[in-house]
Amino acid sequence: MPFKRKDLLGIRELEVHEIEHILKIAASLKEINTRPIKKVPTLRGKTVVHLFYEPSTRTRTSFDIAAKRLSADTFSISGSTSSIVKGETMLDTLKNLEAMKPDVFVIRHSASGTAHRLAQRTPASVINAGDGMHEHPSQALLDMMTIREHKGRLDGLTVLIVGDIAHSRVARSNLWGLSKMGARVVVCGPTTLIPLEFDQLGASVCHRLEEVIPEADVIMVLRLQKERMQQLLLPSLREYAVVYGINASRLSKAKSDVIIMHPGPMNRGVEISPEVADGPHSVILDQVTNGVAVRMALLYLLGQRQESSGTV
């Protein structure tokens, strides 16, 4: 009973054995990416549609490469929220695409829950590539894969997530996933960027970095978006960098084998200093590499859904 779902919408609804299965498949597919000919015929004849309603370079490219390395046909639809204002919603677009009989939709959208709405409407598989502030499951999976590669385990680790927790789908998906896998998740950031209720959701909440940095096996740094100032959540980027930025001096208080992660794109000098981002503890590029493997695993598991067996 490894993975029977039609869709991959979030980590919150996954069972531990499903996460294990995805990570196992991802680990076995990763090798393809190092071959001279980086292509296998697994999804030949399958159609993967990338529906990106929000700007994305990394995730979109990663999914596209993953699909192509599995020999799927891919095409991309970019939408902007302005077309929604004009009256065309994602669901309108879907009806048209539906007629072209795709096998998998990969969707990124600025509104939380949109992947769920899409999944209810289509017989095709849906992979959530990030919905608003809700979930970013493939990111959490590639993060778990990366942590496990470096630490050998997830169980028993302390993972510190620093930054704008309130608005972060990455924080949420990692909180669900890492908690399920036995890690302790500590979220740290200014009080305006962590909802009061987060401690009821399984996270330890902390607002002083110096208290938690020494305990961390992993420090996951989140991007700070500039519009947070307009929302009166922060007085300035400068103050954020001073109080919550991860820099070399802060890192000197951490465990010697701590790893630094960032889902990208980074604001160097704000949430993370360049010497930390490029330093020896950083595994940020490993995350990107593993992103392709995890997305290949997801496309493989969902794209193969109708068939009795498949080989890699």
Next chain:
Amino acid sequence: MLEFEAVNTLYRRGRIIDPGVGTDMTADILVLEGRIIDIGPEIDLGMDLQNTVKEVDLRGLWVTPGWVDMHVHLREPGEEYKETIASGTRAAAAGGFVAVACMPNTKPVNDCAAVTAFIRKRAREEGRCHVFPVGAISKGLKGEDLSEFGELREAGAIAVTDDGRPVMNSLMMRRALEYARNFDFPVISHAEDLGLAVGGLMNEGRVSAMLGLRGIPAAAEVAMIQRDVTLAELTKGRLHIAHVSAAGSVRVIRAAKARGIAVTAETAPHYFTLTDESLVGFDPVFKVNPPLRGAEDVAAIKDGLADGTLDAIATDHAPHSVLEKDTELEYAANGMIGLESALPLVLNLVKEGVLTPSQAVAKVTINPSRILSLPLGRFKKGELANLTVINPETAYVMDSRTFQSKSRNCPFDGRAVQGHAVLTLVDGRPAFSRLER
């Protein structure tokens, strides 16, 4: 108004619940030419009436004054694709209501005599129940200039509100409360601090944190009610708080009433029936403003109904078509229909032991009638019969496809409920009936 003839009927042995006069007894009720002639045990028709008056046995059924929904959106003029006065009042009658008060956020806004007069004309021509227009506090609901309350009153408006939007300017709210006193209008407050609510899609709390949906804190409502009761005390104006959803709001209103401030309040069935957990599937049918709150708020709303802090239950019937509702949650309109689902949900409060039958009936009859100064909500001999006959036991599964409303944004579809309207008499005429003819 109604194509049906006035009834000549002796309704036998129904349970007559009339909280306005303190009645809860099994009795007969005689309606001749549409007027209530007599209420009492074993009414004797006498020889001359026996042949002309029909007798209907109502054993096991409730007979209450006609239900009054003091907060609905009929969408006409301007958004007739969502609802019309004809369809909305048909829905009302089917739900047991003999009267509705319709909110002014139509297109154009009901901020002048011409629009009020139009609504009343359409109601006379096509309405299936009484329609009482509520005028706007501010012209165009813009919160800048006061509407002409005197002219609205003259044309038939019975209250004022900017419902759908709060009156953010405190001076405007002060003046509205003061000026409304000239016309004995209650000022109905849509209490929401827009600064605190900005961008919110659901209640702020554990569920919004989990789902990554921007929250609207209960404080956005509570703080505004606090302001409004303070202004009501200052001005001696009559304040009515619409669609109370939060525990903190109940506390503020309770304290204001204890101080003798002239404030009344309503809540809606969804606020004592559903919680913010409903949003977990991101279904826009559960998107409403104020938003569905937590379980502790639902408990506080029930307490507020039980101790009288919340005077009335109104549906805030807010029809929307698939255009507004069948979208991503973020872009979907707020609101749910309620006219045809309210009755069993109100009765459920009795089953749960929250309210007595008489208390429950008061929340939808005498109390809203008193707040709006309507000549309805209790039985009086000689008056045209406005009454609702209810079967409190009928069990069924809610299905909005069977509704009279033009819209289908009902959050209770699929819910097993008990109780429905059997007969709705509006001015002595059957506006809705499940009785065999």
